[in-house]
Amino acid sequence: MAAEADCAHVIIIIAMKEEAAPLVEFYRLEPLGSSPFIEPSPMVAWRGTLRNGLLLHVVWCGHDERFGVNNVATTAAAVSTYAAVAAFGKPALLLSAGTAGGFGQRGARVGDVYLSTKCVFHSRRIPVSDGTLEEYGFGHFRSPPLAGLAAAAGLKQGVVSTSDSLDCTPTDMDLMMAEGAVVKEMECAAVAWVCQNLHVPFVAVKSITDIVDGQKATRAEFESNLHAASSALQHRLAAVLDLVAGRPLSVWARGPHATYANEREAEASPMSAHTSHDFKQGSSPWSGQRKSADSLSGNSILAIAMFLGMVTLLSRRR
Amino acid sequence: MAAEADCAHVIIIIAMKEEAAPLVEFYRLEPLGSSPFIEPSPMVAWRGTLRNGLLLHVVWCGHDERFGVNNVATTAAAVSTYAAVAAFGKPALLLSAGTAGGFGQRGARVGDVYLSTKCVFHSRRIPVSDGTLEEYGFGHFRSPPLAGLAAAAGLKQGVVSTSDSLDCTPTDMDLMMAEGAVVKEMECAAVAWVCQNLHVPFVAVKSITDIVDGQKATRAEFESNLHAASSALQHRLAAVLDLVAGRPLSVWARGPHATYANEREAEASPMSAHTSHDFKQGSSPWSGQRKSADSLSGNSILAIAMFLGMVTLLSRRR
Numbered sequence A, B: 001m002a003a004e005a006d007c008a009h010v011i012i013i014i015a016m017k018e019e020a021a022p023l024v025e026f027y028r029l030e031p032l033g034s035s036p037f038i039e040p041s042p043m044v045a046w047r048g049t050l051r052n053g054l055l056l057h058v059v060w061c062g063h064d065e066r067f068g069v070n071n072v073a074t075t076a077a078a079v080s081t082y083a084a085v086a087a088f089g090k091p092a093l094l095l096s097a098g099t100a101g102g103f104g105q106r107g108a109r110v111g112d113v114y115l116s117t118k119c120v121f122h123s124r125r126i127p128v129s130d131g132t133l134e135e136y137g138f139g140h141f142r143s144p145p146l147a148g149l150a151a152a153a154g155l156k157q158g159v160v161s162t163s164d165s166l167d168c169t170p171t172d173m174d175l176m177m178a179e180g181a182v183v184k185e186m187e188c189a190a191v192a193w194v195c196q197n198l199h200v201p202f203v204a205v206k207s208i209t210d211i212v213d214g215q216k217a218t219r220a221e222f223e224s225n226l227h228a229a230s231s232a233l234q235h236r237l238a239a240v241l242d243l244v245a246g247r248p249l250s251v252w253a254r255g256p257h258a259t260y261a262n263e264r265e266a267e268a269s270p271m272s273a274h275t276s277h278d279f280k281q282g283s284s285p286w287s288g289q290r291k292s293a294d295s296l297s298g299n300s301i302l303a304i305a306m307f308l309g310m311v312t313l314l315s316r317r318r
Helices: A017-027 A074-088 A132-138 A147-153 A170-179 A188-198 A218-244 A270-281 A300-315 B017-027 B074-088 B132-138 B147-153 B170-178 B188-198 B218-244 B270-281 B300-315
Strands: A009-014 A030-033 A044-049 A055-060 A093-102 A113-121 A156-162 A181-185 A202-211 B009-014 B030-033 B044-049 B055-060 B093-102 B113-121 B156-162 B181-185 B202-211
Touching: A009 A017, A009 A074, A009 A218, A017 A044, A017 A055, A017 A093, A017 A218, A044 A074, A055 A074, A074 A093, A074 A188, A074 B074, A074 B188, A093 A188, A093 A218, A113 A132, A113 A147, A113 A181, A113 A188, A113 A218, A147 A156, A147 A218, A156 A170, A156 A188, A170 A181, A181 A202, A188 A202, A188 B074, A202 A218, B009 B017, B009 B074, B009 B218, B017 B044, B017 B055, B017 B093, B017 B218, B044 B074, B055 B074, B074 B093, B074 B188, B093 B188, B093 B218, B113 B132, B113 B147, B113 B181, B113 B188, B113 B218, B147 B156, B147 B218, B156 B188, B170 B181, B181 B202, B188 B202, B202 B218
Parallel strands: A009 A055, A009 A093, A093 A202, A113 A156, A156 A181, B009 B055, B009 B093, B093 B202, B113 B156, B156 B181
Antiparallel strands: A030 A044, A044 A055, A093 A181, A113 A202, B030 B044, B044 B055, B093 B181, B113 B202
């Protein structure tokens, strides 16, 4: 088996401009216009090389030309993913990033940011033939094992479930519960389908704006929390990007401080509790250091994370 | 306004191998392998130049590498569409072709083949903000006006509604009824989204395998009628391709014999009744002439169709 390459290039696919903006601003990414795609595609791309050497492309799915809204949901996300890989080449890692609903009964809280363990489609119901088409429908797109990364970057982990609808019918709820979903959103499984087919490592990073099984109305909760959740997303993405740069992804397969949403709360992990607290207080370790990617390189979180990654690597069982 | 170009290139996107095979065999199309796409994409493409000069690309969405099933539903169809345009250039017309369910209460019968007037997503429910996101969700992808083509090629016309599910929940049914859908399937609106964004003319051609609001189980009805409906699809597609080749699409905007599913039955149109009868009897005007595209060029249906097209063109009101 060939040695795994170090991570030198990451592509991030984002559905909403509001979700993309904090990341573009933080890294002062350069806009590429729509030229890398078939004209006149709606997608918008930005590029930057971080001081740690990582080449980063951020692709926003763009606006709908008739209704002036963000191109949310699976179709635009899947096309953007294929188009981005066609334009920029296969990255070492492709992320679907954005905001999402979370299941309170499975530990999700507003402001949490999740790393996917697996993505599924809860709205592809194809119960025919011998059951294989039904399983194809759900998708079952497993993410690479990145528990060490989640721990180091202050992320929870769980199953992310995708449909094209913001609402949630009883059928949707039954299927999500059966699949063990903790995050509900509108793009990830479609991006995962493309990545699986192109053999590109994929993981979802989703920031919780609203509690799907909570008391408040999803719409109002989503809108009031969108800005804060997008900011939290940017913080965690910056941590992820700094951690993965220049090392093989397999370094991050396991971590003693990984948190699993269905097993224990974030507070059980000293690392996660630390970063979660920082977010709530508005005093993230990154908060004073947003002007460039460089400022992240030397911080203590990274040193601890690298140590944990090495310990993990050395203790891996094959 | 620039003069509209004659139709010289058509791309057809098809989800199931069983649906693509009759067309590939009929035209003896040449396989291109997966090389025109990002390796290792699952899509499979064929190409041929018909004797009437039309360049034809047929793209099947391929097999799922894990479950061995056809890559049905919207994600694969949308990606295949973008990938096909990237690989082969913008065609004069792009079709989503395949089998579908039809609404009996709106005149659909097994064996009918429909040309879309509009495609919508009945499973993108996004009821937020000022209503624009909700309308974006439904999509409302209008097809070019092709009533003359439908009449000449023996096709019915109607609204095609798309979701990723083979089944039909009460919510789905309510939304399809409200949108005036006569055909229910799993790809068209996603293909239409890509085409609308790339400014490529798009229309769906769908052959009815089962009656969504009928008495039989959809699954059994679909499976027992798949072969016959795929054959009917190939007949109608051959008629469409022969009619559109070398002329602007606008020639086919109107036709005195166009049939609208919600207004009148196919039997009300002498042309549609003729071709419908031929299909049922297995004695289509094309049935003895399948060896190449050439054989379609001189037949009497085409002559009548061209005459109707000219009459239509001359009588158009602007």
